Amino acid sequence: MKTDIEIAQSADTWPIEKIVDQIGLSADEWEPYGRDKAKVQLSSSTQQNKLGKLILVTSINPTPAGEGKSTVTVGLADALMQQKRQTMVALREPSLGPVMGLKGGATGGGYSQVIPMADINMHFTGDFHALTSAHNTLAALIDNSLYQGNPLHLDPRRILWKRALDVNDRALRHATIGLGGPTSGIPREDGFDITVASELMAILTLSHNLDDMKQRISRIMIGYTYDKEPVTVADLGVEGAITTLLKDAIKPNLVQTLAHTPALIHGGPFANIAQGTNSILATKTALQLSDYTVTEAGFGADLGGEKFLDFKTPLLGKVPDTIVIVATVRALKMHGGEDKQHLTTPNLTALKQGLGNLGQHLKSMKRYGVPVVVAINQFTHDTAEELALVSDYAKSFGVDAYVADVWGQGGSGAQELATGVVQATERADYQDFKPLYQPEDDALVKINHIVQEIYGGHKAVLSAKAEKQLANFKQYGWDKLPIIMAKTQNSLTDDAKRFGAPTDFDIHIREFMPKLGAGFLVALTGSILTMPGLPKHPAALDIDIDSDGHITGLN
Known part of the structure; x- marks a missing residue:
């Protein structure tokens, strides 16, 4: 079986001019960065275009078993294009931290990737x-x-x-x-x-x-x-x-998927320490150039999903028409206590115990008033009984679930998901959108809404330092800023080792960081770090290049 990079290296890549023609950019709205990449800057006339439908892809809490959120995002976009629906993808740029560290790249996987994979995962357009x-x-x-x-x-x-x-x-x-x-x-x-x-x-x-x-x-x-x-x-x-120094970096980057769906990849804030979404400019550009824009928010719905809906949405001026929550049988079994070494063995007991994690995210996303669907990202060893159990569980929340094999089949493996998503977007009503909190709410009120309604926890507990900071911030009005929670992505709690859907927990905030230029207040929880470390076996150990410039081991 080919690896991700082998699939990407054997791809039939279109010249970027062909992608430009596909989305109808004028000569002064783009500039080439080599054969297969470009920078985009829309003219004022194009920016007046009506916005298309917005599909937000998020997930359950990630585990070492894998969820494949980016893979599903790309596969869904390709499936919509196969249905003759003009679609674009809007993603974040990968960071060298995880590329060389534990997580690896962020361009999708298998036959649902954005390309050029190696360039995007490394220096890209600089x-x-x-x-x-x-x-x-x-x-x-x-x-x-x-x-x-x-x-x-x-x-x-x-x-x-x-x-x-x-x-x-x-x-x-x-x-x-x-x-x-x-x-x-x-x-x-x-x-x-x-x-x-x-x-x-x-x-x-x-x-x-x-x-x-x-x-x-x-x-x-x-x-x-x-x-x-x-x-x-x-x-x-x-x-x-x-x-x-940022005059060129502000322009979104245009590339393509393996199936030649146009993709804008721009910006890369982590969702566990920042807002976790691609740029306003990239998302809005895609909305103006297509009928459907498929975008993702980093990590689970408790981090990237919440931040997209409560922080990015008001700035974007567009509410998602549908939210897609990605889950895998493997990851849900890990949330139910199964060991990573035994995930290929059917275990309905562990799966049932882990479904609560999906349930918490279904409840938290449904409360926004946006239609929600579940994408079950299929793995080889998933059984029909396990897939049915996940689907039936989603239906108990009034949410349709669709099995998708996008890693192995690309867009062809997500046709039912694409049809379900389109039907969901047609039910969307902007008037139904319910923000989690109001702008005038105090910081602690906003934080407790996040803790209780998104994480399913009890309350936020502030350190003495955090309490003193909030008291000082009031004199400047910073206590009214939107909240960006810096929290582990692996758990609904601030303890990375607590899987599933705990309810008997508090979130511990050790300090706040005012980000006045960005316009938000960061709440540092637990032991979250703004400079991660490398694992015992970093991905860099597996990456190599030969005398012809052929790269191996990148994933």
């Missing part, structure tokens, strides 16, 4: 490199201001802006900089975040245009003065320079 450079340029400018007499009276102990790197590198979480004598800067404690956790990544994916991005960058809070007053990029006076 967006992440531009973001990393812009982030670290700002860091250098902050330290230079300290060195040059500190005219902003920044307190070196209270600088919030760290450095960034798009690699999982635990050794850089905490660092001391400025050592080496008087000419080497002001010594202070610092650290690194992974690039996808940078506020610049969030800003890139939330900006409507360059002007909007520059305004957002100007609002970034970089730290506090000795008098504990906030200091922003506007105070430093470098928003123009930082925006300039």
